Amino acid sequence: MTNNTTFETLNPPQRMLMGPGPINAYPRVHQALSSSLIGQYDPVMTGYMNQVQQLYRGVFQTQNQQTMLVDGTARSGIEAVLVSILQPGDKVLIPVIGRFGHLLCEIAQRVGAKVKTIDIEWGEVCPPEAIEKAIKEFQPKLLATVQGDTSTTMNQPLKQMGEICQRYDVLFYCDATASVAGNHLKTDEWHLDAVSVGLQKCLGGPSGSAPITLSDRCAEVINRRKHIEAGIRADHHVAGDEAMIQSNYFDLAMVMGYWGPERLNHHTEATSMLYAARECARLFLEEGADQVVARHKIAGDAMASGLRAMGLELFGNPQFKMNNVVGVYIPQGIDGEKIRLELLHRFGIEIGTSFGPLHGKIWRIGTMGFNARQECVLTTLAALESILIKHKAKIIAGQAVVAAMGHYSQ
């Protein structure tokens, strides 16, 4: 038998999470998380589920009936959308602007889809002309892209892509986990057929719930693959015409049945995470979509100005930078990990490292959700400057915080 030590009572340190996410949750989300549980078919619970659908229509800026949660991290929402839409052999076009583009490819390949990529240098975005050309040649069923790819801090413009997809009758999916609430996301206006997000970035909640929305035509494509489990079928055995979705958990036809009026049993909804998701959306809508994005823009601009004022160089094309995260080159001769750890241990501030080709070259500093606030920006800049000076980095002292303050009226 294992030694049954039970460790001490949970007591996580207070951190200021200024990386690419996860970040600190809004205090009200913590309150929601600890609310009492109720049964999954309690009328109050199904009422909350309906509210969550309506709230996320507001977040996604859509009228889509099919707006709901997938019970897992943001990545689970991506896989649910791709495995439900794509049948083996289906063609999908994916512009790869960073790590999460690779992730979309990988998931689509595992589904058995034929993947064509448009490979963009890290730090840039994909031009619409490249999309149109590739669609003409490849004739995909689906265009799948990431909006904000935190690995490069770039924000892919979607409006023209949506128009192109409309014109060529291609389904259009976007993962907006890292960008939602920090940058504009207009599902209906931009002709998006499917969008998935997570809570742990600018929505200010914990990782573990993936809100998604599906257009009617997308839901129809998925419902042609509908299938109801043996063991819960009674009289209503429904089977679609097309190949069964190769995942049960991510079968969005069944998930729609669970969230819809028929309330067909599927998983047991993760109640505490649904409470959190509900509160994230309420906070977003109370503040207002435009105001939330504007707050992220100011915080992101202030952070970028501060870093530049320190004499540091920013990564990527500034024209397409996400509002909520900035990549900054680690100064020459400085051990990036040492600085990160010292920031964490001395100030309780976490900033991010990087993946793949940028590993060891840049830090990523986020200003997201609850932390898209002046005090977080200023404190992080002051702390980073002090640690860099202590490590004898060649930076400009005393200008960063003042530069950032310039973005706020007081």
Add this chain to the structure above:
Amino acid sequence: MTNNTTFETLNPPQRMLMGPGPINAYPRVHQALSSSLIGQYDPVMTGYMNQVQQLYRGVFQTQNQQTMLVDGTARSGIEAVLVSILQPGDKVLIPVIGRFGHLLCEIAQRVGAKVKTIDIEWGEVCPPEAIEKAIKEFQPKLLATVQGDTSTTMNQPLKQMGEICQRYDVLFYCDATASVAGNHLKTDEWHLDAVSVGLQKCLGGPSGSAPITLSDRCAEVINRRKHIEAGIRADHHVAGDEAMIQSNYFDLAMVMGYWGPERLNHHTEATSMLYAARECARLFLEEGADQVVARHKIAGDAMASGLRAMGLELFGNPQFKMNNVVGVYIPQGIDGEKIRLELLHRFGIEIGTSFGPLHGKIWRIGTMGFNARQECVLTTLAALESILIKHKAKIIAGQAVVAAMGHYSQ
């Protein structure tokens, strides 16, 4: 644009959840859920991940290194195990004793496995002789079973099955979501190679996290399918010999890499749910495995005695009844749903309905986790009796609560 109403502050009613799950969480789990978030590679966070692994070794009664959480509901744990072990064409033997046996079949079929079932009448369990015979004939790679199937309230004995699997060199997987902590579960002693559970039954937490454990030989089978994503590969590109797992999210080779010392980036761990899972395990181990199971046995026996004393008939073979849930026939001439709703609205008590062949015929009453307490048993019996009398059901009045009290010394 959608009407941006944001609804009222979350304020779920106080319910006593006496169905087949989800149930009320332990108060300490609510506290854990609302704790501050920290970064996913914060040394405190990776420390908590290591603790969770050790704590669940205690819960599963195993020495398995590979013991971790899948970020999703209990069902996600089942799919992760099956899709990671089974390649298309692999043979899996599944005894079906209820709804969740059908679920295992359905998931395995979607994975592309060849499924052979042993179909058992609802209310009974599968005898070991039937397993041995089928293994000889079918020569499966995997035997997959459910321990406690709440749809029938039966608890499948596993010890002899494990011995048979050892003898014929078959991998042995069990979903113990509904039975863990309410009934004995001895992973190593019973030669289980993989077990998955959820928090929302006798472990006393919310749905949304799926602890799993894998034996070394099972981890080896899965690791032969290992593959690392493009975009996070640096120098260490590892690829196994065998077919890639057809899900990225449920690729347990990658999930093991995330929980292991290499900390290979996969999903962003659902921190709040990890906090909850940690607290569930601490409560279990502090009380002690044998004591927790004994508490569920007393509560279940007391509930069953009370129902019988009311003159009601219980469902299924009593020899194999799960400790933590009982099926009881709805008395003739009584509308089961009306009674359930009245219990909910007048007493705030939820009991369960049923699936498939038992739909409309039995209620399922659970005594799980925080609610495996005398006061919950007695209150539920008293409430049910009153409502049944009000509806003029032919029952014996005044005996149920006293009969249940007889199981407790005071």
